[in-house]
Amino acid sequence: MALARTTGARGGPRALRWAPYLLISPTVLLIAVFLVYPIGSVLYYSLQHYNLTKPWANGFAGLENFREMLFEDPLFWSSLAFTAKWVVVEIGLQLLLGLALALIVNESFIGRGLARSLVFSPWAVSGVLTTGIWILLYNPTTGIVRYLGAPEAAVLGNPDTVFGAVVLTELWRGVPFFAILLLAGLQGIPGELYEAAAVDGAGRVRRFAHVTLPHLRDAIVLATLLRSVWEFNNVDLLYTLTGGGPAQVTTTLPLYVAQRAIDSKDFGYGSALTTAGFLILLFCSLLYLRLSRFGADHKG
Amino acid sequence: MRSISRACTAAAAVLAMSLAATACGDDSGSGEGQAAGGKTTITFWDNNGGVRTPIYQELIKRFEQANPTIHVEYVGIPIASVQQKYDTAVAGGETPDVGGVTTSYLANLTGQGALEPADDWLAKSSLNGKLVENMLASVKQTTPDGKLYLVPATSNLDVVWYQKDKLDAAKVTAPKSWDEFFTAVDKLTKTPDQYGWTIRGGAGAIFQLLAEAYAYSGVNTFFDASGKSTVNDPKNVELVAKIAALYKKNTPEADVTNDFPKMVAQFTSGKVAMMHHNLGSYNDHVKAFGADKVDAFPLPVGLSGKRTVVANPVDGFAVFKNSKNKDAAWKFVDFLLSKESNSYWNQQTGQIPANTDAQGDSWLAERPYLKSAVETLGSPDTVVVSPPYYLPQFSSITKADTEPLFQKVLLGQMKPQEFLDTMAQKLTEAQEEWKKAHS
Numbered sequence: 001m002a003l004a005r006t007t008g009a010r011g012g013p014r015a016l017r018w019a020p021y022l023l024i025s026p027t028v029l030l031i032a033v034f035l036v037y038p039i040g041s042v043l044y045y046s047l048q049h050y051n052l053t054k055p056w057a058n059g060f061a062g063l064e065n066f067r068e069m070l071f072e073d074p075l076f077w078s079s080l081a082f083t084a085k086w087v088v089v090e091i092g093l094q095l096l097l098g099l100a101l102a103l104i105v106n107e108s109f110i111g112r113g114l115a116r117s118l119v120f121s122p123w124a125v126s127g128v129l130t131t132g133i134w135i136l137l138y139n140p141t142t143g144i145v146r147y148l149g150a151p152e153a154a155v156l157g158n159p160d161t162v163f164g165a166v167v168l169t170e171l172w173r174g175v176p177f178f179a180i181l182l183l184a185g186l187q188g189i190p191g192e193l194y195e196a197a198a199v200d201g202a203g204r205v206r207r208f209a210h211v212t213l214p215h216l217r218d219a220i221v222l223a224t225l226l227r228s229v230w231e232f233n234n235v236d237l238l239y240t241l242t243g244g245g246p247a248q249v250t251t252t253l254p255l256y257v258a259q260r261a262i263d264s265k266d267f268g269y270g271s272a273l274t275t276a277g278f279l280i281l282l283f284c285s286l287l288y289l290r291l292s293r294f295g296a297d298h299k300g
Numbered sequence: 301m302r303s304i305s306r307a308c309t310a311a312a313a314v315l316a317m318s319l320a321a322t323a324c325g326d327d328s329g330s331g332e333g334q335a336a337g338g339k340t341t342i343t344f345w346d347n348n349g350g351v352r353t354p355i356y357q358e359l360i361k362r363f364e365q366a367n368p369t370i371h372v373e374y375v376g377i378p379i380a381s382v383q384q385k386y387d388t389a390v391a392g393g394e395t396p397d398v399g400g401v402t403t404s405y406l407a408n409l410t411g412q413g414a415l416e417p418a419d420d421w422l423a424k425s426s427l428n429g430k431l432v433e434n435m436l437a438s439v440k441q442t443t444p445d446g447k448l449y450l451v452p453a454t455s456n457l458d459v460v461w462y463q464k465d466k467l468d469a470a471k472v473t474a475p476k477s478w479d480e481f482f483t484a485v486d487k488l489t490k491t492p493d494q495y496g497w498t499i500r501g502g503a504g505a506i507f508q509l510l511a512e513a514y515a516y517s518g519v520n521t522f523f524d525a526s527g528k529s530t531v532n533d534p535k536n537v538e539l540v541a542k543i544a545a546l547y548k549k550n551t552p553e554a555d556v557t558n559d560f561p562k563m564v565a566q567f568t569s570g571k572v573a574m575m576h577h578n579l580g581s582y583n584d585h586v587k588a589f590g591a592d593k594v595d596a597f598p599l600p601v602g603l604s605g606k607r608t609v610v611a612n613p614v615d616g617f618a619v620f621k622n623s624k625n626k627d628a629a630w631k632f633v634d635f636l637l638s639k640e641s642n643s644y645w646n647q648q649t650g651q652i653p654a655n656t657d658a659q660g661d662s663w664l665a666e667r668p669y670l671k672s673a674v675e676t677l678g679s680p681d682t683v684v685v686s687p688p689y690y691l692p693q694f695s696s697i698t699k700a701d702t703e704p705l706f707q708k709v710l711l712g713q714m715k716p717q718e719f720l721d722t723m724a725q726k727l728t729e730a731q732e733e734w735k736k737a738h739s
Contacts, residue, residue, distance in 0.1 A: 247705075
């Protein structure tokens, strides 16, 4: 029967030839609609003057938006510098604290289930809700900060304290993500390896350095890469917590995009900024994956 | 066998659900704007949803009783995001039939061709001749073709709200000059328990600051004869420096990021004795302190000796071009602006009715601050400075572009002169571009 179908009818093999394309077409279509079109549209608008408040000046701009961005806009550079600082500090601290938490909740002790739930619970809270909680905590009149420093100190309104305050808030939300992923990695390490290392005379530190860390490498690379992209693009928390202020000291590149495109309605320039952010992220991700030789150790 | 029957049951369930969904879809999609029973449905966007929602709910109830064939769908939009919501709706072609609109973003909406002019409707309406003339003129000035794209509903004025008992305790009377004002602020400050003043440093800061600056300097136009912005007039710079000097000395530190809700929350918490806003926050204060504990005075008279008022954006209603039921939408606008509705709305919000018949109602005379506001606006001695709401960039210049700069001034990172020079330059350029585009 099967033989008859493949050799007998002429339409059979042709239909089979198209079948794979037909099967992947929904995916291709979805990627085209939700990825290719938006990215293409941003690239297109980055080459246009497209400002809702100046409809008479709209039209082809060439590389004008990029020239203005690179040579005439100090806020592009300052927001980029702040984004870099934000990503490095956040990811560094989240990795350290996440690893520490994962190691703790990986040990056996009474109430471990409860401790694990508590460790992971902040991750389940939405960004805006997290901000709501921390705005109340930071409120100079009613918040907890009035017990910690001078009365009426506005930690979110002071350029010297605002960075620490937003970093702490994002740590509260972000550390559980690292802890979850690293805990999963820890549980995949065979116990015999630790036993063998112990027999060979390796202490806790050496076991951690030579057994735990190498086995966690992929989990660490993946978690840091994912979180770096997310922190780079973090808008919800910073937008609702500080709005990029005071005086733009907490404005990241995506926040600046939101200000230019949505508040000032300059979608052309906003698209140019987005394109820059996209290229920077792409470059950093590729570089990071290459330097960390992601997945390479499995091949020996 | 069992798995086949389970699959059949699941398929039947999916089929039943999809049929139900189709049935629902059919029901809601029968005809644009037509609800079941032959009623016309119009969507109304309230541009300051929240405190005003119950007022509209009551007015819509009255409207639907008087017009049983029309159903009004109310959507309350928070004031902070209303302009963005309108822009998104215009871009997506999903605008409401009618909405609350102010002149601060009117030029932006008409620039995108989103609104229907109301001149013809108004000419045939019983409202004709009953709306405050200078408000109609102010709306028409906002658009290049001089048409009435927004029908004014309410008049507003910048005032200083104060807690009566705090001023009484410090033996301070409502200041009439700016010198008296700064002395009063000092006398009323007893840090950290009480502050004499609060500065709006976050969203919406610039309009209030300009209202204070022009009231102080008495400069009576936004642009001089050569088309240059007067925002950086030396007297305006002087006032900004004086206000910035109050930060943290006579005001809470958190002021630098204060938007409207935060500023009002600070005042209504009782820690701040005086606060600059407009008549619109009346309800918040009454709720916090009680009607007899709070009062307001107009911004003090400045160096020119003449009371100078920066015209607030005119707030009213607009019918959208995309509407399939424009006549029903206008009927609703006409109803909202009738003497009874307009009087009710303004009595509840504590503002001045745009309907001149409603201005004679007794509740207005019973509130001294409102009476003095009506007198201030109507007095021939009052100089009214009209901001260039017709510039589509005016909103972004006075918000996204310069609010962070004012924060820098408050934090001591920028001089008031540089801040106002930057704003003046942007306004002058915008004015030139606009003139060129419309010449």
